Amino acid sequence: MSMYSTALIDRSEPPLLTVENLQTSFFTDKETIRAVDAISFDVHRGETVGIVGESGSGKSVTARSIMGLIDSPGRVVGGSVRFRDGDTVERLAEQYPDRTIDIEALRTEHDVADCIERLLDQGVSPARLTGREESRAGIDPVELVREDVVTMRSLVEDGFTDQLGITEEDAFVVRDTDGGYVDTTRASEDAFRKLRGQGIAMIFQDPLTSLNPVYTVGNQIKEAIRLHQGLRGNAAHEEAIRLLEAVSIPDAHRRVGEYPHEFSGGMRQRAVIAMALACKPELLICDEPTTALDVTIQAQILELLTEIQAERDLSIVFITHDMGVIAEISDQVNVMYAGELVEKAPVDELFDAPKHPYTQGLLESIPGRHPEDDRLRTIEGDVPTPNEQPTFCRFAPRCPEAFDACEAVHPENVDVSEDAQTHTAACLLYPEELSTADTVDRHRSLGETRDADRGDHDE
Amino acid sequence: MSRWRYFIRRLVLAVPVVFFAMSLVFIVIRMGPRDPVAAALGQNQNPELAHRMRVQLGIINPDGSPVPLWDQYIEFMVDLVTLSFGQTWVINRGAGVLDLILARAPVTIWLGFWSVLIALLIGIPLGFYAGLRPNSMPDYFASFSGIVWRAMPNFWLAIILSRFLVNTEGLSYDLIGVQLSWSAFLVETNVIGTPDLGNLGDPMALLAAIKWILPAAIVLGSASMGNEMRIGRTAVLETINSDYVETARAKGLGRRVIVWKHVFRNALIPLVPVISSEAFVLIGGSVLVEYVFALNGLGKLTFEAIRQGDLALAGALLFVFAIFLQVVNILQDLLYTVIDPRIGYEQS
Numbered sequence: 001m002s003m004y005s006t007a008l009i010d011r012s013e014p015p016l017l018t019v020e021n022l023q024t025s026f027f028t029d030k031e032t033i034r035a036v037d038a039i040s041f042d043v044h045r046g047e048t049v050g051i052v053g054e055s056g057s058g059k060s061v062t063a064r065s066i067m068g069l070i071d072s073p074g075r076v077v078g079g080s081v082r083f084r085d086g087d088t089v090e091r092l093a094e095q096y097p098d099r100t101i102d103i104e105a106l107r108t109e110h111d112v113a114d115c116i117e118r119l120l121d122q123g124v125s126p127a128r129l130t131g132r133e134e135s136r137a138g139i140d141p142v143e144l145v146r147e148d149v150v151t152m153r154s155l156v157e158d159g160f161t162d163q164l165g166i167t168e169e170d171a172f173v174v175r176d177t178d179g180g181y182v183d184t185t186r187a188s189e190d191a192f193r194k195l196r197g198q199g200i201a202m203i204f205q206d207p208l209t210s211l212n213p214v215y216t217v218g219n220q221i222k223e224a225i226r227l228h229q230g231l232r233g234n235a236a237h238e239e240a241i242r243l244l245e246a247v248s249i250p251d252a253h254r255r256v257g258e259y260p261h262e263f264s265g266g267m268r269q270r271a272v273i274a275m276a277l278a279c280k281p282e283l284l285i286c287d288e289p290t291t292a293l294d295v296t297i298q299a300q301i302l303e304l305l306t307e308i309q310a311e312r313d314l315s316i317v318f319i320t321h322d323m324g325v326i327a328e329i330s331d332q333v334n335v336m337y338a339g340e341l342v343e344k345a346p347v348d349e350l351f352d353a354p355k356h357p358y359t360q361g362l363l364e365s366i367p368g369r370h371p372e373d374d375r376l377r378t379i380e381g382d383v384p385t386p387n388e389q390p391t392f393c394r395f396a397p398r399c400p401e402a403f404d405a406c407e408a409v410h411p412e413n414v415d416v417s418e419d420a421q422t423h424t425a426a427c428l429l430y431p432e433e434l435s436t437a438d439t440v441d442r443h444r445s446l447g448e449t450r451d452a453d454r455g456d457h458d459e
Numbered sequence: 460m461s462r463w464r465y466f467i468r469r470l471v472l473a474v475p476v477v478f479f480a481m482s483l484v485f486i487v488i489r490m491g492p493r494d495p496v497a498a499a500l501g502q503n504q505n506p507e508l509a510h511r512m513r514v515q516l517g518i519i520n521p522d523g524s525p526v527p528l529w530d531q532y533i534e535f536m537v538d539l540v541t542l543s544f545g546q547t548w549v550i551n552r553g554a555g556v557l558d559l560i561l562a563r564a565p566v567t568i569w570l571g572f573w574s575v576l577i578a579l580l581i582g583i584p585l586g587f588y589a590g591l592r593p594n595s596m597p598d599y600f601a602s603f604s605g606i607v608w609r610a611m612p613n614f615w616l617a618i619i620l621s622r623f624l625v626n627t628e629g630l631s632y633d634l635i636g637v638q639l640s641w642s643a644f645l646v647e648t649n650v651i652g653t654p655d656l657g658n659l660g661d662p663m664a665l666l667a668a669i670k671w672i673l674p675a676a677i678v679l680g681s682a683s684m685g686n687e688m689r690i691g692r693t694a695v696l697e698t699i700n701s702d703y704v705e706t707a708r709a710k711g712l713g714r715r716v717i718v719w720k721h722v723f724r725n726a727l728i729p730l731v732p733v734i735s736s737e738a739f740v741l742i743g744g745s746v747l748v749e750y751v752f753a754l755n756g757l758g759k760l761t762f763e764a765i766r767q768g769d770l771a772l773a774g775a776l777l778f779v780f781a782i783f784l785q786v787v788n789i790l791q792d793l794l795y796t797v798i799d800p801r802i803g804y805e806q807s
Contacts, residue, residue: 193711193713194711195711196710197709198711201709204702204706206702209702210702211703212704212706212707212721212725213703213725213801214728214800215720223707223710223716224711227710227711228711261801272706275710276709276710
């Protein structure tokens with residue numbers, strides 16, 4: 001599978017984008033909707049990461065949270081989104097010196113072991129500091145530092161330096177010897193604007209409505225060119241034409257002066273892509289870019305995206321509910337359900353051996369999978385609204401494999417088997433080597449640790 | 460079809476509309492119960508004089524036989540097209556209708572200009588401001604005042620406001636113990652009566668003319684102001700939540716560019732018909748407001764012409780209004796074609 005994917009991805013490098021425990025909630029008078037509930041994933045350079053799920057599973061909110069496009073009554077309430085792009089970090093560090101953390105400076109000023117000591121004294125659990133099972137007594141800060149288990153960088157990334165008061169809480173640019181990162185969840189609206197477009201660009205679902213009807217296509221592309229490439233006048237005009245040609249719009253010289261309503265749906269989506277490319281992004285978030293298009297046009301757009309990705313070494317986060325599209329374009333797939341990540345695997349593995357019952361259901365419901373059936377297979381029921389802290393499996397009511405514990409224990413993301421490095425699922429059936437009783441215990445204890453950490457973090 | 464061809468077609472279509480409107484006016488005037496001669500001469504009329512007048516009006520031939528309605532109609536329409544409106548019979552008997560209209564028009568234009576301006580300059584900015592800050596205190600304040608302005612009928616507001624302004628001295632003395640006079644404020648003006656528009660080049664005279672017309676203009680513009688505020692707010696809210704604004708944000712555009720470039724122009728589209736429909740309110744309202752504030756303008760003239768049966772004058776005034784409304788409609792379409800490039804294309 002992954003027929004369009006040709007790029008080689010270097011996974012030894014730190015990922016371009018790290019989403020960690022991202023939580024976005026919408027606060028209405030009636031309830032708090034946890035639209036994105038603690039999800040984590042990475043995007044490497046040149047990689048396409050798919051996010052798939054039914055409508056209402058929180059895919060688009062995830063994308064908008066990364067872009068900082070969540071409006072009231074919604075808010076990103078927790079977690080971090082770390083964008084590691086050297087140019088972006090330098091650019092923002094220059095503009096926001098007061099909100100930049102220089103890790104090199106921190107290293108000379110503070111001793112890491114000393115920091116760990118103080119954190120332990122403040123009651124931070126050792127497991128949270130090190131990311132592995134560890135008891136308070138058996139922990140030796142100096143040892144941890146020597147083994148590189150805890151570094152100044154990891155302390156900053158996990159927000160411990162804020163807790164110690166050695167960094168500002170509103171700092172969002174972190175500069176390090178290897179380039180550092182920008183934590184977008186903490187960025188101000190003003191700073192976000194500098195990050196959007198150049199850095200992270202986004203393509204939306206409906207090309208019919210995502211272009212402003214009263215300005216020409218060229219005008220809207222040039223707007224991005226002026227902003228992110230600094231070109232003006234004729235140079236910007238030429239660049240706009242070049243971009244339209246790059247997305248295979250014929251007769252670009254004439255098209256650049258036309259209005260969106262003079263474009264067909266597929267052409268409009270190409271124009272939107274050209275507009276995103278005008279920003280010269282490192283990461284492109286595509287929110288169901290082919291959903292509103294017919295199948296032939298859809299294939300063309302996917303091909304175009306793959307070409308562009310190969311040309312520019314672009315990372316793509318591709319959101320869709322269409323399993324077929326995911327199979328074609330992505331390298332890595334995240335399956336979302338009711339605001340949570342339920343399964344994560346490389347695309348081949350996910351399609352060959354889906355582990356979570358929800359993923360299995362999604363794959364079963366692809367038309368044409370069971371030609372002998374009279375009717376398409378579906379997953380009975382609807383996605384529930386995630387409006388409370390999960391103490392159970394949100395998929396259990398629709399799950400064919402559900403058992404009693406599913407109602408009482410919240411499944412955590414675990415490796416599906418002991419030797420699986422890249423395939424995780426949030427289901428009480430896994431890891432598959434263990435007996436059901438053992439897996440339930442493992443999930444319960446993981447959940448307890450997480451809750452405990454979240455508890456002391458809130459203070 | 461290009462937008463300019465669409466616009467020219469629209470221009471040509473205005474001709475039959477005016478034609479049809481005036482035909483209706485003819486029917487209402489000539490077939491109505493009002494006898495123009497009786498209106499002019501009163502109850503005890505000199506039969507000879509009455510006969511001469513009927514001949515002059517083209518109702519009967521000199522030999523006493525009635526002129527066919529069809530011929531009357533053709534004469535009426537030809538007179539309108541050639542702008543020979545004739546003379547008035549009742550009000551200022553003998554004066555040329557055209558001269559009378561031209562003499563009365565400036566006050567009405569002055570009044571209309573300020574009422575539109577007040578509505579535009581207060582209603583739309585306030586609506587846009589509220590739309591950009593939905594559910595905030597300024598929004599609640601603006602929305603509430605918009606409803607209040609809209610809810611006050613202009614005949615009521617006109618009377619209350621004129622009473623209030625006439626009595627400012629007494630009222631302010633009763634309330635705060637100081638005599639504040641609207642008439643003496645800035646420049647000496649009356650509340651009731653017609654302002655002097657003779658020399659607007661002189662700053663003091665201009666100020667006096669503006670101050671004089673302002674209360675009437677506020678009354679006339681109040682409902683439109685409330686309307687524009689509410690529609691403006693909704694339009695901005697709708698636009699700001701649209702996909703292309705999100706795309707513009709995702710591009711990294713600043714809030715100022717998004718609001719001024721992407722939101723405003725789109726939010727203006729639904730406002731265009733609201734603004735142009737003000738013209739209709741203006742004509743209806745000016746009749747009333749001019750009467751209450753005793754402004755000698757076209758509105759008051761129309762009311763008197765119809766009440767007193769001065770049919771030549773009434774017909775000419777209605778013709779002027781019909782032309783005016785057509786011009787406003789065409790201006791509206793012109794604005795549409797300028798603001799929205801989609802206009803004029805057949806949508807399939």
